Amino acid sequence: MPILNRAAELQAEASEWRRHLHENPELLYDVHDTAAFVAEKLKSFGVDEIVTGIGRTGVVGVIHGRHGQGRTIGLRSDMDALPIVEETGREWASKVDGKMHACGHDGHMAMLLGAAKHLAETRNFSGSVALIFQPAEEGGAGALAMVEDGLMERFKIDEVYGMHNMPGIPLGAFAIRKGGIMAAPDKFSILVKGRGGHAAQPHRTIDPISIGAQIVTNLQMIASRNTDPIRSVVVSVTRFQAGSSHNIIPNEALIAGTVRTLDESVRDAAEARIKQMAEGIAQANGAEAEAVYERYCPVTVNHADETDHAIRIARDVVGDKNVDPDVDPSMAGEDFSYMLKERPGAFIFIGNGDSAGLHNPSYDFNDDAIAYGVSYWVKLAEQRLGG
Ligand SMILES: [Zn+2]
Ligand SMILES: [Zn+2]
Numbered sequence: 001m002p003i004l005n006r007a008a009e010l011q012a013e014a015s016e017w018r019r020h021l022h023e024n025p026e027l028l029y030d031v032h033d034t035a036a037f038v039a040e041k042l043k044s045f046g047v048d049e050i051v052t053g054i055g056r057t058g059v060v061g062v063i064h065g066r067h068g069q070g071r072t073i074g075l076r077s078d079m080d081a082l083p084i085v086e087e088t089g090r091e092w093a094s095k096v097d098g099k100m101h102a103c104g105h106d107g108h109m110a111m112l113l114g115a116a117k118h119l120a121e122t123r124n125f126s127g128s129v130a131l132i133f134q135p136a137e138e139g140g141a142g143a144l145a146m147v148e149d150g151l152m153e154r155f156k157i158d159e160v161y162g163m164h165n166m167p168g169i170p171l172g173a174f175a176i177r178k179g180g181i182m183a184a185p186d187k188f189s190i191l192v193k194g195r196g197g198h199a200a201q202p203h204r205t206i207d208p209i210s211i212g213a214q215i216v217t218n219l220q221m222i223a224s225r226n227t228d229p230i231r232s233v234v235v236s237v238t239r240f241q242a243g244s245s246h247n248i249i250p251n252e253a254l255i256a257g258t259v260r261t262l263d264e265s266v267r268d269a270a271e272a273r274i275k276q277m278a279e280g281i282a283q284a285n286g287a288e289a290e291a292v293y294e295r296y297c298p299v300t301v302n303h304a305d306e307t308d309h310a311i312r313i314a315r316d317v318v319g320d321k322n323v324d325p326d327v328d329p330s331m332a333g334e335d336f337s338y339m340l341k342e343r344p345g346a347f348i349f350i351g352n353g354d355s356a357g358l359h360n361p362s363y364d365f366n367d368d369a370i371a372y373g374v375s376y377w378v379k380l381a382e383q384r385l386g387g
Helices: 005-023 032-044 105-122 142-148 208-226 264-284 304-318 337-342 367-385
Strands: 049-054 058-064 072-078 128-134 159-166 179-182 184-193 233-242 252-261 288-294 300-302 345-351
Touching: 005 032, 005 105, 005 367, 032 049, 032 058, 032 105, 032 128, 058 105, 058 142, 072 105, 072 367, 105 128, 105 159, 105 367, 128 142, 128 367, 142 337, 159 304, 159 337, 159 367, 184 208, 184 264, 208 233, 208 252, 208 264, 233 264, 252 264, 264 288, 300 304, 300 337, 300 345, 304 345, 304 367, 337 345, 345 367
Parallel strands: 072 128, 072 159, 159 345
Antiparallel strands: 049 058, 058 128, 179 300, 184 252, 184 288, 233 252
């Protein structure tokens, strides 16, 4: 029995919630109306406990099973949208100028709300399900804010699972892998401090542009010569700013970019090499360089046993051939990684079909995925908690 009948029935209603949320996008922690909508729905389903304001604007709903005490499983959705002008032309397009649900967090909420409604009706498990709705996934570390607000201890969460839609993966398919599935997305900046002067007298200057250019070239060595070719690292320089005129050598040049890694040791090495290269090359040329490396969220690392559970449940929902158990990781970041550092769990991709890509103004969540997502959540909760 693949998709749950009740999940298929709920798809139409959940699509309406999804479209309402899509029309009313909010950013980062400023998800007050979204959180209120989620809390109101949870209340209407008869969810036992509803806590708002955790991790600033996060919401947690708890459903107790009807088979007595037991463990608690956490199921997580994100809630925030992006600062993008929507170009889908859909009937339910954003009503808020410059804001858009372009990462499908509207769909994630609809799927988790659908599962909440189903689980609150049936309660066919022991222990409890904690439905986690987090703010600020898009660069605001909302998952960390909830963890720091005591999410795991307060709700006694034993295991935690996340799900993200993925354009390019067929509708009705899932994909996952053990170990690193999403990268640690870090950023760096290097300020090269030279000595400016007349462009016709370069020997009287310390040219931060030619020194900066050497640094940019050398940074390519991190991927090509400093990292085991079997491991992944991305070093992208995305800004190089200096100068104001054709006849002036400036005092300073600014270089900035991003580093993506799937392994903490590669991450540590990349950070160290960037500093060494920047400072060493600057010094060799009589300049100084200030390198700043800022770590954002960690690698999203799927735990082995919990990934096996997720694969089994996904196969139960969509059949063996529609589950890729060893998908290539994404070099994008995901702050669910903070929750996976606290508790064992797994993060899975659900197919969004042949849609525009995430963060694209033409992207839209595929409502036909809802029944698959709801079925996955419900079966995962029931099977991990047992009757
Ligand atoms: Zn996103
Ligand atoms: Zn997202």
